[in-house]
Amino acid sequence: MTDVRPGATAVKQAIQWMLRLRESGHDPALEHECAQWRNVHREHELAWQRVNHLHQDLDLRAIPGAGLALQTLETSQRALRRRQALKLLGGIAMVGTAAWLSKDLDALDDWAADYATGTGERRSFTLPDGSLMQLNTRTAVDLAFNEQRRLIRLKHGELMVTCGQAANPERPLLVQxxxxxxxxxxxRFVARQDSDCTRVSVSHGRVAIRKPGDGQLQRIESGEDWRIDAKGAQRLEHVDMDAMAWSEGLIITPGMRLFDFLAQVSRYRHGYLGCSDEIANLRLSGVFRLEDPEQLIQLLPQTLPVRLRQRTRWWVRVEGVA
Incomplete structure (x- = not known):
């Protein structure tokens, strides 16, 4: 498929238009102006469609500073030209919150993906060959299925694939x-793309890793977990989390560090979630449901000697009890 994506400027403008339209309720004049902007260039329309598609996942009204920006924009329009007002909105609502939005706006770069999930979303798809593909939160993939190969490109995130025996043994299901x-x-196996490596876990069946560099195959058997980076592939003897549990909406751990646990929960919510260094190595064990990450966070003080410092619903830090 042709990978056509809108540029950062067009995306920012599309977000600005959506913020203004949401705040105005129903303003025919503003809607007409937005339509004109969309018709100026194909990239504008593409950016608008992408932003509109994702609006349920990324609640633009919830961006810190957006409300103030909109109020300032409304009062400023009487005195400023429209271009100046738009610049003001962009400066307050976008630039001032760039760090906060960084992980949520990663999805903006993957709108052209064949299949994708938003924050906290899990979805299942039946592939053209009948295989089942499940996507975890914040995941994007492209497909390249034809008579010669069956290829899934994992752009970011985590997937689980359940594949049957191929009619042609020379045509295995590939995950890049x-x-x-x-x-x-x-x-069945899970592949997760981390920032510095790929993690692979096999539930049953077998998977082969084509190692970077030499291209040799390393076979993974049922029940094994592996880590792959630029140096090669390494089997993990001990893991602190059931790699398959997310497909059931769970985190199952026999003893995970609090720091790592919060990093996992953070994948299913917007904003910042972290802890102070002195409690990072506290351990949690159990079965935790991911359907309500905020409730899960609120339960931590009942399990560990910690307290929550919460500035907004999007900024939560777990600290030790003094």
């Missing part, structure tokens, strides 16, 4: 990540 090419045969 930044670190390796995985060859899936009959069975």
């Amino acid at each position: 990540t930044r670190n390796a090419l995985l060859e899936g045969y009959e069975g």
Whole structure:
């Protein structure tokens, strides 16, 4: 497929238009101006469609500073030209909150993906060959299925694939990540793209890793967990989390560090979630439901000697009890 994506400027303008239209309620004149902007250039329309598609996941009204920006914009329009007012909105609502939005706006770069999920969303898809693909939160993939190959490109995030025996043994189901090419045969496996590596876990069946560099195959058997980076592939003897549990909406751990636990929960919510260094190594064990990450965070003081410092619903820091 042709990978056509709107530029950052067009995306920012589309977000600005959506903020203004939401705040105005129903303003025919403003809607007409927005339509004119969309018709000026194909990139504008593409950016608008992408922003509009994602609006339920990324609540633009919830951006810190957006409300103030809109109020300032409304009062400023009487005295400022429209271009100046738009610049003011962009400066307050976007630039001032760039760090806060960084992980949520990663999705803006993947709107052209064939399949994608937003924050906290999990979805299942049946592929053209009958295989089942499940996507975890904040995941985007592209497909390249034809008579010669069956290829899934994992752009970011995490997926689970359940594949049957291929009619042509020379045509395994391939999963391409930044670190390796995985060859899936009959069975089920999970692949997760981290910032510095790819993690692979096999539930049943078998998977082969085509190692970076030498291209040799490393076979992974049922029940094994592996880490793949630029240096090669390494089997993990001990893992602190059930790699398959997310497909059931769960985190299952026999003893995970609090720092790592919060990093996992953070994948299912917007904003910042972290902890102070002195409590980072506290351990949690149990089964935790991901359907309500905010409630899960609120329960932490009942499990560990910690307290929550919460500035807004999007900024939460877990600290030790003094």
